[in-house]
Amino acid sequence: MTVIENKTFDEERALYGSTDVKAVNCRFDGPADGESAFKESSLIETENCFFNLRYPFWHTHTLKITDCEMTELCRAALWYSDNITIKNTRLHGIKALRECENIIMEDCSVISPEFGWFSKNITMKNSSAEGEYFMLRAENLDFTDMTLKGKYSFQYIKNCTFTNCVFDTKDAFWHAENITVKNCTVKGEYLAWYSKNITFIDCTVSGTQPLCYAKGLKMINCRMENADLAFEKSQVEAELTSPVISIKNPKKGFISLPSYDELILTEETDCEISLTK
16 A cells, blocks of 8 residues: 655645555645545545545545545535545535445534435444435435434435434435334424335424325334424324324324324324323
8 A cells, every 4th residue: 555644735636546545644735726636546545634625535436534624615525436434534515425335434523515415325323414405315324323403304215224313404304215213313394204114213203294194104102292283194103102282184004192282184084093091
């Protein structure tokens, strides 16, 4: 492996097409304002590096990023890349990850609208994220101990598991399929509309008009807060530990809960609603 230390690169495609290279304490910044530092490269490691220029890792294969900073000027940092490990790194530019596969992220800070679009096989642990449209159309996500703040997250995702996470979001999980959410707090309006086979286990869910038009929805030992007009036209199996404000026209299944303020049934339903003691 070729090791490059304590260098500054600002030219266009500074290390284009590199193979088996490690950059340590390097800066990708400067007046030449060049793009695509590691484009079309493979077997790349960066450690304690500073990225202030656009598109550093496009079509990059087998990549390890450790203790690095990508500023808000480092737009679209990782696109069309695979086999990526990112640890203790700040990814603060818009569209930082797109159409990538096989990614492990640990102890990272993400501030990036449109992060993770069309990406697959992502494991994320002990990390935080901010940004709108987070993980649009992503697949095979496994997130643990993660916090998220931003609207329109996890739309159209498939085959994902979330454990011990806190999501402050809105319009989340729309059209999501085959999702398991365990021991999580999910705060947001219009949660999981049009979803298929989404299961909440030991979760707290809050916000108006949640879980409507869903199919295969399951809630096991869950708490709902500030929930009104819930479950409209949904096929649902819900075991709730808290009251709700109102339930509106659930389509099929069952809902058990301590109480509700209002039950709105203006259409025929095959959903059994029972009160627990």
